[in-house]
Amino acid sequence: EVENYDPYSNCLTLRQWNRLGYRVKKGEQSLQSVTFVEYRDEDGKVVKKYPKTVHLFYERQVEKVNY
Numbered sequence: 001e002v003e004n005y006d007p008y009s010n011c012l013t014l015r016q017w018n019r020l021g022y023r024v025k026k027g028e029q030s031l032q033s034v035t036f037v038e039y040r041d042e043d044g045k046v047v048k049k050y051p052k053t054v055h056l057f058y059e060r061q062v063e064k065v066n067y
Contacts, residue, residue, distance in 0.1 A: 013057070024062050
């Protein structure tokens with residue numbers, strides 16, 4: 001599974017999975033990761049950069065919602 005892991009396509013936040021029509025399975029716990037947020041000025045230069053903790057769920061932790 002480590003080879004299949006891709007944080008841009010199959011390991012997403014709860015909100016991203018919900019938008020795609022998926023629900024996190026009961027009892028699953030998130031993977032905690034860190035990303036860096038950059039603030040840029042009008043010229044596009046990075047003014048401030050800080051770490052932000054995000055909680056991700058892997059594709060095996062979610063299921064498609066059927067309405």
